[in-house]
Amino acid sequence: MTKLLVATMAVALALTGCSTASRDDAAHGKPLVVTTFTVLADIAANVAGDRLAVESITKSGAEIHGYEPTPGDVRRAAGAALVVKNGLGLDAWFDRFTDDLHAPHVVASDGITPIPIASDAYAGKPNPHAWMSPLNVVVYADNLAAAFTRIDPAGAAVFRANAEAYKQRLRAVAHDLVDSLHALPANERALVTCEGAFSYLTRDAGLAERYIWPVNAEQQAVPRQVAATIDFVRTERVPAVFCESTVSDKAMRRVAAASGARFGGILYVDSLSRADGPVPTYLDLIRHDSRTIVAGLTGKAVQ
Structure with missing residues (x-):
């Protein structure tokens, strides 16, 4: 500034x-x-x-x-x-x-009680x-x-x-969130996103979490971050990956193409939509994300 x-x-x-x-x-x-x-x-x-x-x-x-x-x-x-x-x-x-x-x-x-960020420059915060x-x-x-x-x-x-x-x-x-995600098979119980914004959700739902960058302040994915995400998706046979509404999904689409995973859809975290959009309220945001994750991981997402 x-x-x-x-x-x-x-x-x-x-x-x-x-x-x-x-x-x-x-x-x-x-x-x-x-x-x-x-x-x-x-x-x-x-x-x-x-x-x-x-x-x-x-x-x-x-x-x-x-x-x-x-x-x-x-x-x-x-x-x-x-x-x-x-x-x-x-x-x-x-x-x-x-x-x-x-x-x-x-x-x-x-x-x-906060969950600490696990990696990169923000580790421990x-x-x-x-x-x-x-x-x-x-x-x-x-x-x-x-x-x-x-x-x-x-x-x-x-x-x-x-x-x-x-x-x-x-x-x-x-x-409802925990119930809808609880029944996923083992290899589908992983949430791979652009930003590490889902630590609290994945904790509640018992999912593994992986992301390209820890916070959107970075936004520019470096090759090692993309490569590590591709390796995780391949090794764990994660069927779908996701990205957030406020950032470009290009890096995650590269992960999907290189790993063979589907691009499962757009998730909302940092911002609601307008009143006529998909997540006009916070409760709508949680419901939308839960549905999108389950549909993406089970192959039912429409993109």
């Missing part, structure tokens, strides 16, 4: 640091909650219900690793009653601005994609209900009730 952009943001903050009232007016009088990405916005909206206005900084389809906030993004955060971050290093790109703002914020993943386990999102819901109560104490009972109802749906989706 250039010094000019940083300076522009500083001016924006100076002009909008007291704009909470105007933002709330724009949200029809409801306190504004800003999240760092669309998945988190949907989770937050389920807990907030009608009492709060929830917006995502990034748009549908955006790549969130290494995102660079614009002055407009920072203005929105300055006018928010609360900023919701995932944590675990995912949205560190926004920390330096919210720290300067002293904006009220909550880390949705607080209390979750926490895998940030904790929301890919619906059981982890149960923790998110509790954290959000508590944070929303701090900014709107009168809504405490509503937030608790919304969180409990949402947690029931999360547990049901988690059960």
Whole structure:
């Protein structure tokens, strides 16, 4: 990020640091909650219900690793009653601005035991994609209900009730996910993807995990990563491989061609689709990914 952009943001903050009232007016009088990405916005909206206005900084389809906030993004955060971050290093790109703002914020993943990244430059750091386990999102819901109560104490009972109802749906989706993947034969019980974003999902479902790069901040697959993935797919006789919606699938299609595996389809992780797309909500995302994985590994995917 250039010094000019940083300076522009500083001016924006100076002009909008007291704009909470105007933002709330724009949200029809409801306190504004800003999240760092669309998945988190949907989770937050389920807990907030009608009492709060929830917006995502990034748009549908955006790549969130290494995102660079614009002055407009920072203005929105300055006018928010609360900023919701995932944590675990995912949205560190926004920390330096919210720290300067002293904006009220909550880390949705607080209390979750992270799975460490296993390879390459990120080895040992926490895998940030904790929301890919619906059981982890149960923790998110509790954290959000508590944070929303701090900014709107009168809504405490509503937030608790919304969180409990949402947690029931999360547990049901988690059960369906594990049940649908549990019956796969041994050589089909492996998930091979472009990004290592599925560690929490594969842990829950009892699948082996393999990926080309650990986080999308890299995105450019190097030959050794591709070769190692091809070797794994061949050796384990994995029938299908997958890639995420926010990155190019070219490297994974090379893996499929060289290994003889099918390209099983596109999975969603870092971003929801638009309302008329395949994953307009977080629960839709988990259901879509589960169906796509099973269909791809069993040869039923249509590509």
